Amino acid sequence: MRLVIVPTYDERENLGRIVPAILSQADDLHVLVVDDGSPDGTGEIADELAQADPRVHVLHRARKEGLGPAYVAGMGYALQRTDARAIVQMDADFSHDPASIPDLLEALEDADVVVGSRYRGGIRVTNWPLSRLVISVTANLYAAIVTGIPIRDLTAGFKAYRREALERIPLDRIRSDGYAFQIEMVYYAVREGLRVREVPIVFSDRVDGTSKLSRWIVFEAAWMVWWLRLSAPKRGRAAFDRTDRREDATIEKRPGPGQDPGRR
Numbered sequence: 001m002r003l004v005i006v007p008t009y010d011e012r013e014n015l016g017r018i019v020p021a022i023l024s025q026a027d028d029l030h031v032l033v034v035d036d037g038s039p040d041g042t043g044e045i046a047d048e049l050a051q052a053d054p055r056v057h058v059l060h061r062a063r064k065e066g067l068g069p070a071y072v073a074g075m076g077y078a079l080q081r082t083d084a085r086a087i088v089q090m091d092a093d094f095s096h097d098p099a100s101i102p103d104l105l106e107a108l109e110d111a112d113v114v115v116g117s118r119y120r121g122g123i124r125v126t127n128w129p130l131s132r133l134v135i136s137v138t139a140n141l142y143a144a145i146v147t148g149i150p151i152r153d154l155t156a157g158f159k160a161y162r163r164e165a166l167e168r169i170p171l172d173r174i175r176s177d178g179y180a181f182q183i184e185m186v187y188y189a190v191r192e193g194l195r196v197r198e199v200p201i202v203f204s205d206r207v208d209g210t211s212k213l214s215r216w217i218v219f220e221a222a223w224m225v226w227w228l229r230l231s232a233p234k235r236g237r238a239a240f241d242r243t244d245r246r247e248d249a250t251i252e253k254r255p256g257p258g259q260d261p262g263r264r
Ligand SMILES: Nc1nc2c(ncn2[C@@H]2O[C@H](COP(=O)(O)OP(=O)(O)OP(=O)(O)O)[C@@H](O)[C@H]2O)c(=O)[nH]1
Pocket: 006, 007, 008, 009, 010, 011, 034, 035, 036, 064, 065, 066, 067, 070, 090, 091, 092, 093, 095, 205, 206, 210, 211, 212, 213
């Protein structure tokens, strides 16, 4: 099976639609909803979905601790309590189109980590005010320069990992919340010598529900990239120096750890 992790906080308007939309993409897909005690009852909706379909799993957490900790918990669940051979992370608010999941998983056939990218080969973001787009593009450029990772969309939240890749990423070291979490995951993947590949996706602004974006999340990412750069051990720095900067954005330094994720 392959597992799609969806973190939720107050996503009542979206969860009941996104889960079936994900499951319909492939027969072996399961969904893990990680809900941080949403006051709007999203957790109960998740339980109802799980009762009706064995392909739906729910991880309840007591309180809102942020996107990063929710994903770390969900990825721990994936590795310890399932035999998922591939793990996808995506938002619940339809910013990430479930129809792109098969593309990400196909790209995973010859990569260890696949980043669903808004900015590789053009800009594909719909409905965002220009100001937010400018901030996002600038922030990604800044993060790429500081960390030295040639990925256009380092803050992307739509990603896929081989199980063996996720096992190599030190999840217990990750403390960050929002954009910084996304950058950290790619950073550790590159540092571990995993093959990271960027594939184009279209990102749409949320239509229903409310944003959990905060100023703190932006500041956290702004200093986190410096922390990553300055704390990188020599081995990691050397890995980045060898990083391939070709336009196709596939970072390949050595063969991945896993077998073909298409089989198990
Ligand atoms: N479990 C959990 N999920 C969260 C938390 N914060 C955000 N999420 C979920 O993470 C995903 C992304 O959050 P969003 O609020 O959409 O953040 P964003 O995409 O940057 O901002 P907007 O789409 O503009 O609202 C959504 O599915 C949220 O419900 C949290 O603290 N805990």
